[in-house]
Amino acid sequence: MFSGAALGAGALIVAVLFAVALFLVVQALPTFGAPAADITGGRGFFSYIFPIVIGTLIAATIALLIATPVGVAVALFTSHYAPRKLARGLGYVVDLLAAIPSVVYGAWGASYLASQLKGPYQWLADNLGWIPLFGGPASGTGKTILTAGIVLAVMVLPIIASLTREIFLQAPMLHQEAALALGATRWEMIRMAVLPFARGGIISAVMLGLGRALGETMAVALVLSSGPLIASLIRSGNQTIAAEIALDFPEAFGLRMHELIAAGLVLFLITLAVNMVARWIINRHSEFSGAN
Amino acid sequence: MVTLMTERKRSALTRGRLPKYTPHVIAVSAVVVAAALMSLVGFNIFGWAVLSAVLFATANVVSTALVEGRRKATDKLATSVVAGAFLVALLPLVSVIWTVLVNGVPGLLTPGFLNTSMNGVTGAVDNASVENGTPVLGGAYHALVGSVLITLWATIISVPVGLLTAIYLVEYGARNRFSKIITFLVDVMTGIPSIVAGLFAAAFFAMILGPGTKTGFVAAVALSVLMIPVVVRSSEEMLKIVPNELREASYALGVRKWRTIIKVVIPTAISGIASGVTLAIARVIGETAPLLVTAGFATTINMNVFSGWMASLPTLIYTQIMTPTSPSNSDPSTQRAWAAALLLIILVMLLNLGARLVARIFAPKTGR
Numbered sequence: 229m230f231s232g233a234a235l236g237a238g239a240l241i242v243a244v245l246f247a248v249a250l251f252l253v254v255q256a257l258p259t260f261g262a263p264a265a266d267i268t269g270g271r272g273f274f275s276y277i278f279p280i281v282i283g284t285l286i287a288a289t290i291a292l293l294i295a296t297p298v299g300v301a302v303a304l305f306t307s308h309y310a311p312r313k314l315a316r317g318l319g320y321v322v323d324l325l326a327a328i329p330s331v332v333y334g335a336w337g338a339s340y341l342a343s344q345l346k347g348p349y350q351w352l353a354d355n356l357g358w359i360p361l362f363g364g365p366a367s368g369t370g371k372t373i374l375t376a377g378i379v380l381a382v383m384v385l386p387i388i389a390s391l392t393r394e395i396f397l398q399a400p401m402l403h404q405e406a407a408l409a410l411g412a413t414r415w416e417m418i419r420m421a422v423l424p425f426a427r428g429g430i431i432s433a434v435m436l437g438l439g440r441a442l443g444e445t446m447a448v449a450l451v452l453s454s455g456p457l458i459a460s461l462i463r464s465g466n467q468t469i470a471a472e473i474a475l476d477f478p479e480a481f482g483l484r485m486h487e488l489i490a491a492g493l494v495l496f497l498i499t500l501a502v503n504m505v506a507r508w509i510i511n512r513h514s515e516f517s518g519a520n
Numbered sequence: 521m522v523t524l525m526t527e528r529k530r531s532a533l534t535r536g537r538l539p540k541y542t543p544h545v546i547a548v549s550a551v552v553v554a555a556a557l558m559s560l561v562g563f564n565i566f567g568w569a570v571l572s573a574v575l576f577a578t579a580n581v582v583s584t585a586l587v588e589g590r591r592k593a594t595d596k597l598a599t600s601v602v603a604g605a606f607l608v609a610l611l612p613l614v615s616v617i618w619t620v621l622v623n624g625v626p627g628l629l630t631p632g633f634l635n636t637s638m639n640g641v642t643g644a645v646d647n648a649s650v651e652n653g654t655p656v657l658g659g660a661y662h663a664l665v666g667s668v669l670i671t672l673w674a675t676i677i678s679v680p681v682g683l684l685t686a687i688y689l690v691e692y693g694a695r696n697r698f699s700k701i702i703t704f705l706v707d708v709m710t711g712i713p714s715i716v717a718g719l720f721a722a723a724f725f726a727m728i729l730g731p732g733t734k735t736g737f738v739a740a741v742a743l744s745v746l747m748i749p750v751v752v753r754s755s756e757e758m759l760k761i762v763p764n765e766l767r768e769a770s771y772a773l774g775v776r777k778w779r780t781i782i783k784v785v786i787p788t789a790i791s792g793i794a795s796g797v798t799l800a801i802a803r804v805i806g807e808t809a810p811l812l813v814t815a816g817f818a819t820t821i822n823m824n825v826f827s828g829w830m831a832s833l834p835t836l837i838y839t840q841i842m843t844p845t846s847p848s849n850s851d852p853s854t855q856r857a858w859a860a861a862l863l864l865i866i867l868v869m870l871l872n873l874g875a876r877l878v879a880r881i882f883a884p885k886t887g888r
Contacts, residue, residue: 230778231692237684238693238702241748245705248712248720248745255723301605309602318606325613327868329806331834332861335841336616339623339854382612389609413595436711443713445809446834450841470715470809477719477813481732492719496712503711507704 249496256490262483276487277494279457283373283466284495287448288441290377290461291384295441296434298381299388306389307396308418319393326386334450337379342370342451349374349462363460371453374461376468379447384437391436395429396422428509435506439499445470469495538587543580550576573604620862627859630655634863637662638819638831643846646853656852658845660860662821663836666736667867669825670815670832671805673740674747679797681744682751689752690759691781709749717745718810725814734816736825739832742810747800754796758789791882795875802871806864808834833864 264272306319349372353364403421412420448471455465473488473495480488554571558564577600585593627633632655641658649656685702693699721742725733762785770780786793816829817839837857844853 230781231688234684234688234692237681238688238698240681241685241702241709241752242705244745244748245709247724248716251720251723251727252716255726298605298609301602302609305602305606309599310606321613322609324872325609327802327872328613328616329808329834329861329864329868331806331808331837332616332620332865334808335837335857335861336619338841340615340619385609413591415595415598416591418598439711439713443711443715445713445715446838449809450838470713473715473719474809474812477722478817485731489719489723492716496716499711499713499716500708503708506711507707511704 252489252493252496255486256493258483258486259490262486266483268484268487273487273490277469277491280467280469280472280491281494281498282457284442284468284470284498286461286466287373287377287380287452287468288438290374291380291441292434292438294378294381295384295388295437299385299433299437300392300430302385302389303392303396304418304422307393308414308422319390322386322389325382326390330383330444330446331450333379333383334446334448337375337447337451338371341379342372342375344370345372345375345378346370352462360459361461363463366462367453367464369453369464371451372462372464373452373466376448376452377461379451380441380444383444383447384441387440388433388437391433392426392430395426395433399425428512432506432509435502435509439502439506442502443470443495443499445474449474536588538583542583546579546583547576550579573607577604617865620858620865623855623858624862625859627656627855628862630659630855630859632657633659633856633859634664635659635661637821638836638845639821641819641845643848646844646846647849649852650846650849656855658852658856660833660836660856660863662818663831663833663860664863665821665823666815666818666830666832667805667834667864669823670736670739670743670811670830671801673737673825674743674804675797675801677740677744678747678751678800682748682800683755683793685748685752686755686759687781687785689756691777691785706749706752709745710753712745713809714746714807715809715813718742718813720745721810722813734814734829735827736815736822736830739811739815739830740825742814743804743807746807746810747804750800750803751797754799755789755793758792758796759785761792762788791879794882795879798871798875798878802868802875805871806834806868808838811835812838833860833867836860837864 259267259273264270267273267276269276302322306315306322310318346366346368349366349370352362353366356362357364399422403425404417407417407421408414448468452466452468452471453464454467454471454475457467458465469491473492476484477488551572554568554575555563558568558571577597581593581597581600584596636657636659638658639662645657648654685706689699689702693702718739721738722734724741725735725738766784766788767780770784771777775783811832812835815832815835817835818829818831820831822828822830837860840853840857840860844850846852
């Protein structure tokens with residue numbers, strides 16, 4: 229009976245995941261059957277969802293462009309550079325970043341970071357305004373997609389850092405010692421013996437970070453003053469799926485509710501695909517590395 | 521004698537090396553030069569620190585390149601970049617904690633913040649307290665109660681399911697096909713966006729109990745979707761490291777498998793499981809997005825998770841910032857939001873600390 233209970237719990241998890249998909253699909257269906265004019269924007273579901281999908285991708289891309297190099301460097305610092313005795317403590321400090329609730333990051337981004345970035349945005353608009361990404365006039369509040377992306381980067385950073393640190397620590401010690409014994413400097417040793425070993429792990433850590441950045445809600449909902457899709461990163465505008473749901477769902481009813489659930493379904497499918505690819509890379513990697 | 525000295529100086533092992541004290545000299549001069557430069561354009565500590573670090577790294581790399589060669593210089597450059605990245609990563613952490621402390625302490629110390637709710641606190645009340653300069657009324661008691669109850673119910677749902685699944689994976693599954701599927705799906709579940717978990721719970725209960733059902737229990741179900749995979753992963757790791765000898769000794773005494781698991785395996789791993797559960801609680805207590813779509817926004821104390829809207833700390837922060845109680849005087853709302861944020865961070869940190877303590881106190885005593 230006990231084994232039955234254990235099996236049942238396992239089956240329940242499988243069922244829950246299918247239920248998540250099922251209920252989202254069922255509740256989203258009315259959207260696809262509704263006439264195009266009734267959908268928000270008045271031109272069908274596709275033209276409603278397209279801008280916010282792109283907005284989600286823009287925010288996640290900014291976050292990853294910042295968080296990946298910094299995260300990998302932080303992982304290297306805690307695994308190979310910091311003194312042995314400090315390394316553990318420094319690892320905890322980075323993990324603290326992950327412990328702060330997302331709504332606090334959102335509040336911080338909206339009230340502190342956005343106002344700090346007003347000046348730099350003005351400068352970008354004045355000096356690099358000819359690049360469409362920095363087209364002016366710069367936002368007067370600093371609540372732009374770039375600010376949201378930076379806040380997302382801070383939230384994704386600990387994920388990338390802690391996962392890659394694990395991989396770096398598993399790099400074969402013999403290879404590293406051999407490289408050092410042949411006269412390599414520390415950086416050459418890392419490039420020859422650590423990074424090639426960790427490539428798969430870094431890619432999957434970045435993918436998992438991407439999954440988090442795509443689905444993160446509060447940072448964007450609080451920080452971004454949303455609007456239609458625009459190319460400029462330093463003007464208010466753009467919107468992400470998760471923030472759209474969080475802002476509108478509490479007051480939504482009828483078709484609007486189904487519409488938002490459909491948007492949630494799209495987000496679910498995107499993150500599911502990203503996470504599955506990441507896990508597949510990790511699993512393939514762990515089979516031949518002898519790790520785990 | 522003289523020839524011997526020059527011989528030693530030209531030795532291939534020591535030729536072309538900077539003396540050991542070079543970095544210290546460069547560091548001191550970088551700090552001084554940076555201070556001088558900063559005083560020309562207006563001094564601030566942050567700019568001074570950044571400038572010193574940049575100067576130090578540049579001078580270090582250049583001097584190494586000139587004396588010791590390109591390979592050593594590249595190594596120094598990599599070290600500087602990696603250490604710099606770590607310091608950059610600390611900036612937001614320090615900044616967030618500082619912002620929350622500065623803005624949150626006054627609100628948290630306001631009398632009544634911890635034991636009054638937002639019931640009856642309207643825009644007029646806030647306007648009055650700003651105009652008369654009296655302390656801000658209203659507090660986070662209802663949100664604290666809501667957060668604790670919702671998280672408690674999420675834990676009640678997640679821990680049995682998660683722990684039993686972990687037991688299945690480690691003790692019964694033995695890496696068969698089904699357990700591999702479960703492991704994969706649990707990993708995938710870890711990545712479900714929290715808002716989607718909230719939508720799932722909302723859609724699920726909308727179908728069963730009619731649309732617009734928003735209670736604390738719906739929120740607890742949403743949080744369980746996020747919490748179960750965390751509990752499974754951490755318990756699985758802990759069960760895996762229980763030595764097989766213990767199980768075999770128990771079987772050899774004729775104890776049945778389920779009794780072995782309950783009496784031998786779980787007690788051995790209980791410290792790790794408990795700390796994993798505490799970390800999972802710390803993770804979900806700060807979740808905001810699923811609560812927004814499942815629990816509604818209450819201003820009163822609601823002790824019943826099965827009926828009525830329920831407040832929570834994260835949604836209190838969110839609503840106080842997004843829709844201040846008094847649109848014309850948003851300061852009292854902002855103050856309450858930051859105080860609630862500080863309270864939430866303290867809770868999460870205490871849970872994290874508690875997890876480590878639990879792991880240490882209840883750790884099984886090893887023979888060594």
